[in-house]
Amino acid sequence: MPSTAIPAFNPELDLSLERVVPMAPSLVWAAWTQPQHVVHWFTPAPWQTVDCEIDLRPGGIFRTTMRSPEGQDNDHTGCYLEVVENQRLVWTDALGPGYRPANNPFVTASITLQPEGSGTRYTALVQHKDAATRQQHEAMGFTHGWSTALDQLVAYMQGLRA
């Protein structure tokens, strides 16, 4: 395949999170791409991720079931667009598995991992169709939510190595 069109950050439409985390890209990659890891960190407590299905290839499913503190389950289904091991993962909920158009498109998300010293520069880019949807996502707590989830990822993966 030719090189892909890397989305550029658009401050009116997108949200992003960039941090350096103290572990190799391969560990962050494992946390994002193996269901048995995803359920441990993906949703900021007291929410939980209670189920996860991954078919790690373009067109493959990325599905999570999140449980609210009140015990209500919500399924969220998306489709991978790019899978470059230890480097870049892109998926969207505008498409379902096999690229079928979906009913309620909300985001396309890209996770980029770059080695930095003994750690990883972690960049999340979340694209929306318009400024109103971006604003809605920000009001839902994007920054706190994604940042807390990343803290949980780091603590969980460090615990595995201990």
Add this chain to the structure above:
Amino acid sequence: MPSTAIPAFNPELDLSLERVVPMAPSLVWAAWTQPQHVVHWFTPAPWQTVDCEIDLRPGGIFRTTMRSPEGQDNDHTGCYLEVVENQRLVWTDALGPGYRPANNPFVTASITLQPEGSGTRYTALVQHKDAATRQQHEAMGFTHGWSTALDQLVAYMQGLRA
């Protein structure tokens, strides 16, 4: 990249067209992927395609401007998902360039080309989000439209070689 999740035909949700055309896959591929060719065949007459923009890579734009017999122009913008030269082209209008979610998702389309004798087995698969959208597309004249456009592709590309 790992192998992709090839969409399977679902008769309740999808439309398809399969034919053998008398030219090599590389010529059909050129017709689909070079704007100077696309404008000559893409829209069944008396409609015309008067402009076309192509960035031929995953995440790249596929935009056409169609002119009605009354002279009204309609832009249609999509995003490539898979680009495998001379073999497979997948795009969707559920996403815009750079994978950004779009406002009015309608289809994901896959064109598959396989050599057959001196010709090409041409398979188009068009996926919709639900049965109502599939039915709407069929009522708009999918079968006649895509078949006529393919006739135009063949006549135009044969003319280039004459």
